[in-house]
Amino acid sequence: MITSLLESGASIDPHRTALVCGADRFTYADLVRLSESVAASLHGLGVRRGDRVVLCLENSWEAVVVIFAVARIGAIFVPIGRSMKAPKLAQILSDCTPVAVVADARMRAVADDALTRVDGVKVQVAAGRNAREDSTRAWTAFSALTEEGADPLPVAGIDLDLAALIYTSGSSGRAKGVMLSHGNIETAAASINGYLRNTPDDVILDVLPLSFDYGLYQLFLAFSSGARLVLERAFMYPTALLELIARERVTALPMVPTLAALFTRQNLSTCDLSSLRYITNTGAPLPITHIRLLRQALPHVQIVSMYGLTECKRVSFLPPEEIDERPGSVGHPMDNVEVFVADENGRLATHGTGELVIRGSNVMQGYWAAPEETARVLKPGPLPGQVLLYSGDRFHIDADGYMYFEARLDDVIKCRGQRVSPREVENVLYEIAGVTGASVSGIPDEILGTAVKARLSLDRSVTLTEQAVLRHCAARLEDFMVPRVVEFVDDFPVTESGKIRRASPAPPLDQAH
Amino acid sequence: MVETFASEIKAFIVANFLFGDEGNTFTDEQSFLETGIIDSTGLLELVAFVEQKYGISIGDREMVPENLDSLRNVSQLVARKLAAVGAKA
Numbered sequence: 001m002i003t004s005l006l007e008s009g010a011s012i013d014p015h016r017t018a019l020v021c022g023a024d025r026f027t028y029a030d031l032v033r034l035s036e037s038v039a040a041s042l043h044g045l046g047v048r049r050g051d052r053v054v055l056c057l058e059n060s061w062e063a064v065v066v067i068f069a070v071a072r073i074g075a076i077f078v079p080i081g082r083s084m085k086a087p088k089l090a091q092i093l094s095d096c097t098p099v100a101v102v103a104d105a106r107m108r109a110v111a112d113d114a115l116t117r118v119d120g121v122k123v124q125v126a127a128g129r130n131a132r133e134d135s136t137r138a139w140t141a142f143s144a145l146t147e148e149g150a151d152p153l154p155v156a157g158i159d160l161d162l163a164a165l166i167y168t169s170g171s172s173g174r175a176k177g178v179m180l181s182h183g184n185i186e187t188a189a190a191s192i193n194g195y196l197r198n199t200p201d202d203v204i205l206d207v208l209p210l211s212f213d214y215g216l217y218q219l220f221l222a223f224s225s226g227a228r229l230v231l232e233r234a235f236m237y238p239t240a241l242l243e244l245i246a247r248e249r250v251t252a253l254p255m256v257p258t259l260a261a262l263f264t265r266q267n268l269s270t271c272d273l274s275s276l277r278y279i280t281n282t283g284a285p286l287p288i289t290h291i292r293l294l295r296q297a298l299p300h301v302q303i304v305s306m307y308g309l310t311e312c313k314r315v316s317f318l319p320p321e322e323i324d325e326r327p328g329s330v331g332h333p334m335d336n337v338e339v340f341v342a343d344e345n346g347r348l349a350t351h352g353t354g355e356l357v358i359r360g361s362n363v364m365q366g367y368w369a370a371p372e373e374t375a376r377v378l379k380p381g382p383l384p385g386q387v388l389l390y391s392g393d394r395f396h397i398d399a400d401g402y403m404y405f406e407a408r409l410d411d412v413i414k415c416r417g418q419r420v421s422p423r424e425v426e427n428v429l430y431e432i433a434g435v436t437g438a439s440v441s442g443i444p445d446e447i448l449g450t451a452v453k454a455r456l457s458l459d460r461s462v463t464l465t466e467q468a469v470l471r472h473c474a475a476r477l478e479d480f481m482v483p484r485v486v487e488f489v490d491d492f493p494v495t496e497s498g499k500i501r502r503a504s505p506a507p508p509l510d511q512a513h
Numbered sequence: 514m515v516e517t518f519a520s521e522i523k524a525f526i527v528a529n530f531l532f533g534d535e536g537n538t539f540t541d542e543q544s545f546l547e548t549g550i551i552d553s554t555g556l557l558e559l560v561a562f563v564e565q566k567y568g569i570s571i572g573d574r575e576m577v578p579e580n581l582d583s584l585r586n587v588s589q590l591v592a593r594k595l596a597a598v599g600a601k602a
């Protein structure tokens with residue numbers, strides 16, 4: 001159970017600082033005590049093993065505590081991104097039918113709106129700023145859950161139980177809930193810690209949202225190794241981030257390419273970054289120019305290029321000593337993971353080019369309540385009992401086993417490291433009166449890696465501005481899905497079946513393999 | 514002057530980050546980070562706008578919340594920068 005990850009950190013030294021959130025610092029003992037109290041309180045409010053608890057929380061100590069509290073009950077946490085809008089939240093609530101929702105000040109209005117559209121949520125908890133002031137009959141203040149009272153609940157469940165549902169943009173246009181068991185998370189965390197070699201002396205700076213699996217796992221990686229997590233709300237002010245690295249003696253910095261692009265614009269030589277031990281990157285390939293810039297500015301820092309997908313968390317990493325020689329590779333599979341490429345006829349090979357296929361105990365249990373979608377990506381392997389995950393990514397694996405990402409096989413765009421389904425954006429565009437055609441694709445962008453571009457055709461009687469289109473999108477889509485560019489066109493090329501032909505996905509900048 | 518800067522900068526923010534949604538009201542003091550009106554890439558766009566509009570330059574070390582995290586902070590930064598330029602001239 002993932003509660004044991006926190007407990008293993010606590011067993012190393014309960015009095016060490018485990019978590020730093022702004023001005024607040026928590027020891028391992030604090031986190032264990034708080035999560036036990038919150039678990040007992042949530043249980044008292046009616047949350048039971050197997051129930052879903054939706055977390056509309058930005059990075060905060062409450063989010064950390066509630067994740068372990070939910071796990072302790074044997075319930076399932078469902079983290080939601082801080083820019084999600086009410087219609088999509090309502091869709092997720094009706095998909096996973098949670099018993100409880102925890103929301104902070106920023107997300108409370110969105111949650112209230114979404115909750116009017118669904119039934120069955122019995123428990124609403126207000127966290128963050130003004131939680132007590134805003135608490136009403138509907139919303140219980142988070143602080144009321146942290147009061148010590150009842151004896152701690154025993155940890156409920158086994159490692160086959162689901163720990164988390166992580167929603168990801170599906171090619172169908174509807175979000176899919178990736179089902180991760182406790183065992184999935186524990187095995188992935190153990191394999192990742194195996195190559196990052198985190199120790200109790202490490203200090204991991206997490207500026208990525210806990211709603212994004214890469215941000216979330218920093219918790220598990222830090223706590224299971226007895227390290228410290230410095231959790232920031234967001235990455236916005238590079239100078240403040242650099243000062244934080246110096247002040248907290250940060251050793252580990254997980255990045256996505258957008259962060260690296262912002263980071264490398266800074267004059268890194270004027271900052272004290274001597275404590276940094278490694279930088280990791282995943283979500284999308286790091287442009288080679290950024291790898292070189294980081295290597296020059298920070299020669300003492302290991303850069304670890306990695307690859308994964310939410311459905312199994314992580315697949316591979318490139319040993320940092322090989323980055324100069326193979327900057328375009330995402331390396332080898334991590335411990336306990338096996339990979340293949342499948343050719344057009346479905347034949348599996350250990351080398352060559354084709355769809356990347358993954359086997360490992362980190363592979364998800366499927367998509368929540370979506371057996372058909374699950375069957376499309378989880379398929380039987382060559383031997384009885386084997387389950388293989390089809391990634392949807394085309395890879396080349398060379399004769400030495402080094403893995404190279406080539407392209408998505410579908411039209412999903414990776415923006416800021418997160419998946420954007422063109423269909424999901426197009427569905428929102430088609431809601432605008434007068435839109436007769438919509439086509440969304442990715443275009444190269446210096447900072448974002450790939451930016452979302454929308455092309456629209458309109459009924460002749462309608463005039464529409466780019467701004468009006470963006471306003472409509474921003475009210476419905478998460479920030480990273482809102483198009484950067486809108487182009488109006490007279491008509492679209494169509495496929496033989498009459499569907500609009502999308503522009504072929506653009507390769508990320510600087511990815512000349 | 515600070516008020517003029519604030520209304521010009523607000524117009525830019527409403528047009529570019531709220532896409533002209535004037536129903537989304539934000540006050541001069543509200544934190545961009547907390548409200549989520551502007552994100553990290555939006556901040557770069559805001560800085561580029563302010564630099565170009567007022568002919569000033571904002572250095573890496575000035576990219577801190579005290580200078581940039583609300584409409585008031587940004588307009589006061591612009592006023593201070595212009596006053597410093599005026600004093601030198």
